Amino acid sequence: MDLKVATLEDLPLVRDMALKFLENTEYNKHFNVEKLTAVLEELISDGGSTKIVILCEDKGMIVGIVNPFLYGTKLVATELGWWVEPEERKNGVGESLLKAFEFWANKVGCSLITMISLDDELGQYYEKKGYKLYERAYMKEI
Amino acid sequence: MTRTNAISTQNSFIAGLKTEFTGLNFPENACTETDNCVFDPTGRVSRRKGFDEEENGINTFVTTKTNKAISSFQWSNAGGDGNSEVYVLQVGNKLYFYRSSSATVASPISQQWIYTINLTDFILDGGTAPDEFECQYSEGNGYLFVFHPKLNPIYCTYSAPTITANAITIRIRDFSGVLEEIDDSVRPPTTLTAEHKYNLQNQGWTSGASWSAVSTTGFAQMSTGVQTFTVAAGLLTPTAGDLVIIKGYQNFAPGRIQIVQKGGAVVSYAGTALEINVTSAQKLQNVIFSNTVDWEIIPVNTDYITEWFGDVGNYPSNSDVWWLYKNSSDVFDPATTIDNVTVGFGPAPKGHYILNAFDQNRASVSGIASITNLTTTVRPKTGAWFAGRIWYSGVDASFPASGNMPDATWTENLYFSQIVENVKQFGRCYQTNDPTSEDRFDLLPSDGGVIRIQGAGSIYKLFSIQNGLLVFAANGIWFITGSQGIGFTANDYTIVKLSGVQNISGTSFVSVLGYPMFWNSESIYTVSPGQQGNLSVDSIGAEILSFLDEIPLSSKKFVRGDFDPLDHMVKWVFKSTEETDITSRYEFDRVLNLNIRSKAFYPWTIGTDAASPKVHDVKFVESPGGSGAPDPVFKYVSSLGTNFIFSEENQDSFVDWSSFVPVEYESFFASGYALRGKGLNKFQENYINLFLQNDAEESSFKIQGQWNYAINEGSGRWSDEQVFTIGADNFSYKPKRIKIRGHGLVCQFRVTSNSTLPFTMIGWSVFESGNKWI
Numbered sequence: 040m041d042l043k044v045a046t047l048e049d050l051p052l053v054r055d056m057a058l059k060f061l062e063n064t065e066y067n068k069h070f071n072v073e074k075l076t077a078v079l080e081e082l083i084s085d086g087g088s089t090k091i092v093i094l095c096e097d098k099g100m101i102v103g104i105v106n107p108f109l110y111g112t113k114l115v116a117t118e119l120g121w122w123v124e125p126e127e128r129k130n131g132v133g134e135s136l137l138k139a140f141e142f143w144a145n146k147v148g149c150s151l152i153t154m155i156s157l158d159d160e161l162g163q164y165y166e167k168k169g170y171k172l173y174e175r176a177y178m179k180e181i
Numbered sequence: 182m183t184r185t186n187a188i189s190t191q192n193s194f195i196a197g198l199k200t201e202f203t204g205l206n207f208p209e210n211a212c213t214e215t216d217n218c219v220f221d222p223t224g225r226v227s228r229r230k231g232f233d234e235e236e237n238g239i240n241t242f243v244t245t246k247t248n249k250a251i252s253s254f255q256w257s258n259a260g261g262d263g264n265s266e267v268y269v270l271q272v273g274n275k276l277y278f279y280r281s282s283s284a285t286v287a288s289p290i291s292q293q294w295i296y297t298i299n300l301t302d303f304i305l306d307g308g309t310a311p312d313e314f315e316c317q318y319s320e321g322n323g324y325l326f327v328f329h330p331k332l333n334p335i336y337c338t339y340s341a342p343t344i345t346a347n348a349i350t351i352r353i354r355d356f357s358g359v360l361e362e363i364d365d366s367v368r369p370p371t372t373l374t375a376e377h378k379y380n381l382q383n384q385g386w387t388s389g390a391s392w393s394a395v396s397t398t399g400f401a402q403m404s405t406g407v408q409t410f411t412v413a414a415g416l417l418t419p420t421a422g423d424l425v426i427i428k429g430y431q432n433f434a435p436g437r438i439q440i441v442q443k444g445g446a447v448v449s450y451a452g453t454a455l456e457i458n459v460t461s462a463q464k465l466q467n468v469i470f471s472n473t474v475d476w477e478i479i480p481v482n483t484d485y486i487t488e489w490f491g492d493v494g495n496y497p498s499n500s501d502v503w504w505l506y507k508n509s510s511d512v513f514d515p516a517t518t519i520d521n522v523t524v525g526f527g528p529a530p531k532g533h534y535i536l537n538a539f540d541q542n543r544a545s546v547s548g549i550a551s552i553t554n555l556t557t558t559v560r561p562k563t564g565a566w567f568a569g570r571i572w573y574s575g576v577d578a579s580f581p582a583s584g585n586m587p588d589a590t591w592t593e594n595l596y597f598s599q600i601v602e603n604v605k606q607f608g609r610c611y612q613t614n615d616p617t618s619e620d621r622f623d624l625l626p627s628d629g630g631v632i633r634i635q636g637a638g639s640i641y642k643l644f645s646i647q648n649g650l651l652v653f654a655a656n657g658i659w660f661i662t663g664s665q666g667i668g669f670t671a672n673d674y675t676i677v678k679l680s681g682v683q684n685i686s687g688t689s690f691v692s693v694l695g696y697p698m699f700w701n702s703e704s705i706y707t708v709s710p711g712q713q714g715n716l717s718v719d720s721i722g723a724e725i726l727s728f729l730d731e732i733p734l735s736s737k738k739f740v741r742g743d744f745d746p747l748d749h750m751v752k753w754v755f756k757s758t759e760e761t762d763i764t765s766r767y768e769f770d771r772v773l774n775l776n777i778r779s780k781a782f783y784p785w786t787i788g789t790d791a792a793s794p795k796v797h798d799v800k801f802v803e804s805p806g807g808s809g810a811p812d813p814v815f816k817y818v819s820s821l822g823t824n825f826i827f828s829e830e831n832q833d834s835f836v837d838w839s840s841f842v843p844v845e846y847e848s849f850f851a852s853g854y855a856l857r858g859k860g861l862n863k864f865q866e867n868y869i870n871l872f873l874q875n876d877a878e879e880s881s882f883k884i885q886g887q888w889n890y891a892i893n894e895g896s897g898r899w900s901d902e903q904v905f906t907i908g909a910d911n912f913s914y915k916p917k918r919i920k921i922r923g924h925g926l927v928c929q930f931r932v933t934s935n936s937t938l939p940f941t942m943i944g945w946s947v948f949e950s951g952n953k954w955i
Contacts, residue, residue: 042438044466050302051347058343072343073297080302087466095436135436142433 040132042139045083045092045100053079053092056100060122064157065178082119088147093139099123101136105147115151116144137168193224193944194850197781200727204890204927207853213929215783215850222749222779225874227941228848228934229785231832232796232817233840238291240824241270241277248763249273251797252688252741253818254318254325255281260339261323267295267339268802269325270818272825273312274300276327278344281802285809290802290816291827296344303332303348308558313763317642317687321566322601330562334573336607347604351539351561351573351596353631354532354611358383358499359543359552360587365499365528373496375551376585378486381496382547384529385617386485386503392416394455396476403441405459407448410476412455419450419480422487424548425457429474431466437475440466444548447480485513492516502529504619532616538596538631539576553584557591563687567645568669569600570629571607574640574652575687593637595652595661597671600627612671626670634659634676642687644697644708651697651708651716653684658708658718680718682706689740691751693777698751700740704729705775721775725782733759739766742773743801745815749777752815754799757786768795788837788844794819794826835937848934851887855928855947864949865924873907874941875915881906881938888925898925904935914943 045053054076061070082090082102089105102120107113118140123133137154144152154170156162162172196211197220207213210224219227243249252271259267259280266282268290276298284290300311309331317328325337326349333348359376363369369377394412429441445459455478485503490496492515497503505522508514534546541555559578564571576591596610612628614621624630634640638655645651649662650669657678662668664675682701689700698707698721705722722729729737732755739760742753753773760766772785787796796817803813817828821841836843873880883902891898900922907915921930934940 040436042433042436044438047302051345055345058345076299093438131435135433138433139431139436139438142431 040095040098040135042093042095042135044087045094047080047083049092049094050076050080050083052094052097053083053100053102056122056124057102057120059124060120087143091140091143093136093143095123095132095136097124098127099132099136101140103140103144105144105149108151113151114147114149115153116140116147116149117153118155121154194220194226194942195222195224195779195781196220197776197779197783198728199724199853201724204854205856209853211853212783212850213853214931217785217846217848217934218783218850219774220776220779220781220783222776222781225941225943226850226932227874228835228939230830231835231839231846232787232819232828232830232837233832234794234819234826235289235291235811235816235829235831237287237289238826240826241291241294243272243275243820243823243825246272246764246820246823246825249312249767250315250763251767251818252315252317253798253800254316255743255800255802256318256320256325256339258320258323259325260341264805265339265341266803267325267344268293268800268816269318269327270798270825271300271316274310276300276316276346277825280342282805284802284804284811286811287809289811289827295342298337298344298346300329300332300335303335303346305331305333305558305560308332314562315688317563319564319566319571319643321571324604326564326566326571326607328561328564328573328575330559330575330577333560334564334571334607336571336604349571349608350537351608351610352535353538353596354616355383355534355536355541355543356532356616356631357589358531359585361499363499364526366524366526368493368495368498368501370495373486373490375549377496377499379543379547379549379552380499380531381486382549383531383533383617384499384502385533385615386497392419392480394419394478396455396478397474398476399474403462403464405443405445405462407456407458410455410457410478411453412478414453416450416455419447419455420487421447421449423447423480423484426479426548427457427459428477428479430477432475438466440464441474488513489515493519498524499528500524500526502617530616530622532612535611538610539578539591551585553586555580555586555589559591561596563640563642565643565645565650567643567650568597570598571601572597572643572650573610574643577639592639593634593654595632595634595640595643597629597632599629624672626672628671630671632661632674632676641684642690642697642699644690644692646695646697646708646716649716651679653687653690653697653699655683655685657681657683660716679708679716682718685734686738686740688738689742689753691742691744691753693744693751694746698744698775700729700737700753702734702737721780722782728782728784732757735760735766741798743799743815744777745801745813747813750815751775751777752799754796754817767797769797772799786846788846790838790842790844792821792842793838793844794821794828794841796828833939835934835939845937848940849932851931852929854890855949856926863924863926864928868918868920869930869945869947871917871919871945872943873915873917874943875907875909875912876941877909877939879906879908879938880940881935882940882942883933883935884919884921885931886921886923887929887931888923889927898923899931902933906935906938 083092092102094100103118108115193210198215199211217229254269256267259265268279268281270277278296279290279293280295281290283293311331314330319326327335335346338345358380361376396410396412398411427443430437431440442463443459444461445457448456448458506515506518543552557578561573562575564573573596579590582588599606599609610629612624616622640654642653648668649660652659658680660677660679663673691698696709704720711717736756740753740755744751754769757771774783796819798818802816804810819828883904885902886900888898
């Protein structure tokens, strides 16, 4: 299966997957499609220097960004979204995307990677891949 | 002198405006002039209501409308769920989507904005901004198709609340090839030119046995020169001279990213050593790029050409079909079979390669670098969903001869997709089977393809009806359908020229019960079945040609309208004066109404003021009905500054834009010519009994007689204007007896509105007297 770093040509496909991802999360009440499109356009336009969208054909994608680690001098690559079409799961698409994301993070100088899970099953997968649970995030509407 | 008396009755104003008659043959029930009146098919004439913003409407803010094209479309089956209707509004480079099927009185269409698409996301490489050009639209299977002369066609999907837009790349088979100096049957003796090599490959000569190899040999990725790749032993015949593409991948098993692509030619192959002279290298990724690369080596297959040269001593001609030279073992073997084949003088089948229709990069598909690209940045400006496919046309572009490509044009081409079963087929305007194949070459009924209507000129509009497609072009109207009475298929169709009526644009088209009505430079036409069942093109504007003549040609190119199937009304909006720029082009100040039942035309003038909204478009918008649902009405897309609103004819105050700066308008009509004395005897109207519908609190009008064809009051033959006002009472209709002063051979009555009061008339009786003898 062929991966690629997304370009603006891929924006509709990336947005389509991002919407599916968001609609499957608690964020589905809060997102704005225009804003989302603008954000994805910015992420794609960066071309991989500090932001990246990696596509696996039309089967899945991973989106990430590099930030300085708040409490130290290291750079941390943070996964913003990781989506694999339901019918393509469990056949290596997600794993390839994660490997490519880690490879990229290393290439751009990151020594930490943050991955986000919506459930424990995914958390267990991360742990198999060498990740450790640092904290959980909660959100409240005010 | 003996006097004669007569009573005449006019009880119907059903015919509306007529301009193409003389003072002696003017038809009954018609008007010589009118503005801002409604002539309903029951015979009443009344004032139109005032224009104003829809009730509870809100603004849609746009950054600017200066020099922006404006268009709209009612997407009636958005998403294919049968319930969702979406109104699409283009302002320059943005498409705004409103879910009209969710509109209520409290929350009308302007509050139903759901999504915006930025057309600049679809600008072509080297293309121009889409802002100044209008979109055309079509729909089918729940998809919306957007056509724009500067963009690849776009298809939109709707899944509440999101609209997703994707570009369509139209692809065709290469049935042209590259122009060569030699005749088709000539076999070049020693030199294989790039052009001939391309043509042979496009005729199927690429389909020989192939080999491929993988290697993990480490090289500097961008290096060139002779490189030895360690590959598997025993590959099938990599031979010196084979052109190859070498793809370098970063491995993320099971996935991989291609990071480099090289090109070259095989130098030698022995054991596991494949020596390649690498002549080009292109980096595809900057950020994911490492030194551990997996190589994939793929030959650009010219095996049969090479083998032919080795066996025969020359190169195949453009008439040679490669599979004719297979031996009894089904192996390509020209050395033993050439004497058994009789070569014709005609060309071999072409079309192995599939090209982008508007960016025909033959070098890219064939790997032969010196073939000139045939390209344009113009794209289809019109299209239609017909026969289960999507059709595209109106690419007004040509290509001057350059390099090894002759001149070419796209203008008269129609592209039709394969019968659509999935979205990937929207752009497949080609036959599925390879026409150069030995066994699967047939054209299938469901295939896509290209049709050229030679002599059509610019194609402005495609319009599907019944089992055929109407093509409206600069030089006439054509009809495409099947020849077997079962409709169009890719392998059975006919093209008939219906008419030489010339077309000037695609904007004025209105679908009236499935048949088109449209404007051209001189009239308004319709295409409909004639008495024999054949389609006929008829001028329905023939009786108002003088009125149409006064409209600038530049305005006629941008007229737009829609049809109300409930009241059988068509309304077109247009600009009565020459445009001064693109902004003014879309500021319409007049409406032409056509009642389909009575065939009456009648115009309106929309009140304008610097501080009042400008009207840009009109669409009939229905709702699903039920309590709280708005009535189906014509919605006029309007704007004030950069705020877009939806307007309606909804003001009983009989002023336009009462929510903004109110503009009063005058309603009037002048009746046809009453020629009572057979054109010889003078007569006078002693009095007229005018019947008014008595349904308003207060109605009022002015009336005067116009004698002897006088065209203005300066003639002295217009009687004094008299004002009458009536109040509502217990009667449906109310007569008003009026004395009309003056005398002459012929008389008209001119009725004008009084201030902001309404009137509705159903007719009049006239008591006339005249000389008995000349």
